Amino acid sequence: MIRGRARQLNVRAEATQYDIKELADARSAIAVGIQVYAEGRYEDALEIFEAALSKPGTGVKRFRDKPAEISPGERAAALYNCACCHSRMENVRPGLVAIAGALESGFEGFKELRTDPDLQYLRDADPEKFEGLVGRFDPGTAKPGLFGAVLYQLDPRNSRIYKKSTGQD
Helix, strand or coil, rough: HHHHHHHHHHHHHHHHCCCCCHCCCCHHHHHHHHHHHHHHCCCHHHHHHHHHCCCCCCCCCCCCCCCCCCCHHHHEEEHHHHHHHHHHHCCCHHHHHHHHHHCCCCCCCCCHHHHHHHHHHHHHHHHHHHHHHHHHHCCCHHHCCCHHHHHHHHHHHHHHHHHHHCCCC
8 A cells, every 4th residue: 555655656757857847837836836845846936936937827818719817826936946945956146036026026035035044045145135136125124315215105004094094003
């Protein structure tokens, strides 16, 4: 029984390595990539996450004859996971580029970026670049100036109505 189960897992692992073209959409590609990543096959997982960026997604369907676009959330998830793969493979520059792409796609898990053990190598290899990149998008660490002031004004937590409703005023 155990041998049969091990063979089944081995067949499934081998299948995920070569069936990237058969994955229907970005969501399924990301799910398979996460499984492959959990097995420690970071290069294969990176290939799957990168392929997810070109797959149809659950986003806007602009034309009847074309599949739906990848959603910003799917794009951010794929790029974040690409960054994790690059970190595990000790590729600093591509990892930081992937983080920048995830942040530009709307990823807002700033605490997760700073604490995720999968990104430890990127944080340690070049802490100034890493913090500078994350700090540009994190409204909690925005530097003063026009952009910081605009972000402060646009954050609903800074409104008087919000502060009164939560008892902070």
